[in-house]
Amino acid sequence: MVKFPTQVMRCAAAVDLVILTIREGALHVLLVQRKEAPFLRKWALPGGFVREGEGLERAARRELAEETGIEAEFYLEQLQTYGEPKRDPRGRVLSVAYLALAPGLPTPTAGGDAHAAAWVMVTELEAHPLAFDHAQIVRDGIERARAKLEYTTLATAFCHDRFTIPELRGVYECVWGTELDPANFYRKVTRSPGFVEELDSYQRGGEGRPARLYRKGAASHLNPPINRTV
Amino acid sequence: MVKFPTQVMRCAAAVDLVILTIREGALHVLLVQRKEAPFLRKWALPGGFVREGEGLERAARRELAEETGIEAEFYLEQLQTYGEPKRDPRGRVLSVAYLALAPGLPTPTAGGDAHAAAWVMVTELEAHPLAFDHAQIVRDGIERARAKLEYTTLATAFCHDRFTIPELRGVYECVWGTELDPANFYRKVTRSPGFVEELDSYQRGGEGRPARLYRKGAASHLNPPINRTV
């Protein structure tokens, strides 16, 4: 059996999750309070060590289910890997960060692993000093999400099965922190082939004219993109 | 001193490089022939293990210098991390892949590490079965480069200090495998603020009217992007 050269460095492998969702009209990220040293009681991203024989994405999905307590189909993509030698005082750790997007989750999620978990508005992240290099990871995750809304149909990952165009516009507005023209947004979304599929039902109960319901379409890319430079 | 939980899995950490360049009007990737088991004598991406106390990007730059034998300033960005449990028969390895772009390199690079190294046209990759999951990594790297040419000024990373607009167009055409209208490309590039900076000299010696020389500008993003859907 072939072996590694004996001097090869070994390190621990972790996955960390930037889980974004929209609650009460604002972009939130899930944070957990550490119950172990180092950084005891500090806020951190949910995550954990990769297990023997477990793939990276599988580890990420396991942590996702554990920490949110929800067995749903999240959108999940690998973000980046952080491996500075000193990023963890316990020793060398490679952290493979994942970005997860979720529609507004029902419970505030008291995690299965008995952490204190909380949704924190991304505008209030400065008030939550994060452990390790997690502040950087969160910034990278948010920026990735913001960028991808431009040229992909990813905004639908923040919506439930059925949603209205104004709800979808709200996703863009929350994530980008801007306001979009309702009329132009409507035209753009409905005329981008495969972005959304029209349904026969309407959203009732709100003020004003009821909005037609849509579900996500088959397209994943958006060409031409939606501009956030306004 | 704080320690990891004892049962935490340890793995080796590697960096693998997708080094792209343009030679003789075609996109090439640097491959090395393995001189060790496993996959002895098979083609593979240049790379190696991360050393103790060495950051990921620093490891990538070290391998880049070793394998190309050139101490130049490459564009380098992290691509993705590959960590399937069985991807290396010797044991668990996390491979952090990097994408490097280089202007046409003078020598075919007989690597410092005594590998046989070769530039391979990306159109001839099928004829070169790659070790590990490197075929997937190369595909991901090429696709990343193709996508980034659309909305960034990265094409200049394939050019030397001074270049002409037709040369830059050649970069797009090689990487995308398409043809672009010279007149429209010229207009787009010269009117995108910060893409290129006009110089006072001209490229002489070729056929036809000499082309003005440019150098890369300060902008990194391109808005609106250049479309490859034609």
Added chain:
DNA sequence: ATAATAGTGTCTGTGAGACATTATACC
């Protein structure tokens, strides 16, 4: 009726694609 929100129509400016035309080199 009034307010509020959903959805449609219209005008205008920007920019891409297509392609004609002019400019400047080598032979």
Added chain:
DNA sequence: GGTATAATGTCTCACAGACACTATTAT
């Protein structure tokens, strides 16, 4: 001169931004 390539000009169509207008609900 002829040929090749660089650079400019022009026409048209698609589409985004701005915003007026119509449609449909709740109160």
